[in-house]
Amino acid sequence: GQNIDQPTEMTATEGAIVQINCTYQTSGFNGLFWYQQHAGEAPTFLSYNVLDGLEEKGRFSSFLSRSKGYSYLLLKELQMKDSASYLCAVMDSNYQLIWGAGTKLIIKP
């Protein structure tokens, strides 16, 4: 079966750095996406990885290891507005997005 695992909840301090991990087992792989979702709102795109390595975009970076079926999202200089759920999603061989349950990130002052 297809499975994407990520921690249910994480807590971090404003100004700090946090790493949200995601492991996956899917039928085929056409890239991994990270989305941010504030409560009651739609997911918004953060990053895309299809090759191994690190993709950096401002305060956010995403890493992929295809051999390990592993990715992480790194958030630096955390701000209160970063409090949200972070969704890991893998595009399978049928170009369907398979979603993890999301990691709820709580930022404390």
Place this chain on the structure above:
Amino acid sequence: EPEVTQTPSHQVTQMGQEVILRCVPISNHLYFYWYRQILGQKVEFLVSFYNNEISEKSEIFDDQFSVERPDGSNFTLKIRSTKLEDSAMYFCASSEAAGGPYEQYFGPGTRLTVT
């Protein structure tokens, strides 16, 4: 900035009734999607649509569901004979092409409540 729009934002219906959820994808996008998210649960893929036909659908997307692009701008999801368990947020999304790196842009969602 172009955006995906959805109407209504909230729909309340009685069990057994039919509902139509509407979406206007971004105008130059060619691929359209419907997702469902039950409260507190993960996003689930329902269906993808390209060139006026379904390209992929999930196990959830059974005969109760149908999609249509009735004109050049709207993309609709019809749910026949709604059940209590259909209560969820329904998101429409669109993308320029299938696959990465083409991100899917999500609409704000329609909250469907079946009573």
